[in-house]
Amino acid sequence: MQKNLVILISGRGSNMEAIVRAAIPGARVAAVIANRPDSAGLAFAESHGIPTAVVDHKLFADRSSFDKALAETIDGFSPDLVVLAGFMRVLTGEFVDHYAGRLINIHPSLLPSFPGLHTHQRALEAGVRVHGATVHYVTADLDCGPIIIQAVVPVSDTDDEKSLSARVLRLEHQIYPQAVRWIVEGRTRIDAGRVKVEGVRTAEEGWTLPPLDEGAGS
Numbered sequence: 001m002q003k004n005l006v007i008l009i010s011g012r013g014s015n016m017e018a019i020v021r022a023a024i025p026g027a028r029v030a031a032v033i034a035n036r037p038d039s040a041g042l043a044f045a046e047s048h049g050i051p052t053a054v055v056d057h058k059l060f061a062d063r064s065s066f067d068k069a070l071a072e073t074i075d076g077f078s079p080d081l082v083v084l085a086g087f088m089r090v091l092t093g094e095f096v097d098h099y100a101g102r103l104i105n106i107h108p109s110l111l112p113s114f115p116g117l118h119t120h121q122r123a124l125e126a127g128v129r130v131h132g133a134t135v136h137y138v139t140a141d142l143d144c145g146p147i148i149i150q151a152v153v154p155v156s157d158t159d160d161e162k163s164l165s166a167r168v169l170r171l172e173h174q175i176y177p178q179a180v181r182w183i184v185e186g187r188t189r190i191d192a193g194r195v196k197v198e199g200v201r202t203a204e205e206g207w208t209l210p211p212l213d214e215g216a217g218s
């Protein structure tokens with residue numbers, strides 16, 4: 001039986017696109033749902049024959065009624081896994097509980113550093129030498145859930161927000177399909193707040209670092 005992925009986006013949708021293009025065996029993208037009608041990624045999904053829906057947060061009086069409508073729409077597609085891919089809404093505890101263990105997110109920093117917004121600018125201001133991205137299970141605390149995979153990039157002296165975000169994004173497009181693949185294969189489990197992936201020794205495969213001269217300054 002194929003596992004149903006429901007992917008939530010708010011804009012460009014390049015991570016959603018990477019997951020669709022990965023054509024993960026045993027999974028099908030059952031729907032792409034956006035909270036903004038003008039989300040550019042919707043056109044890509046439609047052009048690939050993937051059902052789309054919009055649940056516009058501006059039409060709801062509060063967070064809880066929006067989340068309720070969103071969950072109803074998602075559940076209409078019988079999701080095995082709900083994938084937040086650049087979905088820019090903070091979700092209520094009820095929503096997160098409803099999808100406990102089947103809700104994942106990608107965040108553009110090496111969590112627990114730099115939760116929240118403007119991660120690349122904040123990383124540059126902090127003078128960190130390495131930066132990256134994290135795929136994690138979603139829990140009630142923002143950007144805090146158990147980490148599935150991380151990718152690391154070097155930060156060069158000449159970087160600005162644009163160059164650094166582009167370097168991180170390239171790796172986001174590799175680690176997000178990888179994390180989804182592991183989950184679809186049933187290889188992940190959470191043990192005392194830490195994710196174990198069957199057959200993967202974390203130090204070798206759970207993170208990615210591009211060759212320094214390829215990553216730096218590009």
Ligand code: GRF
Pocket residue numbers: 009010011012013014015016085086087106107108133169172
């Ligand atoms: C990505 O950097 C993702 O990590 C963050 O928002 C951005 C979304 O980009 N949460 P896209 O919509 O997937 O292109």
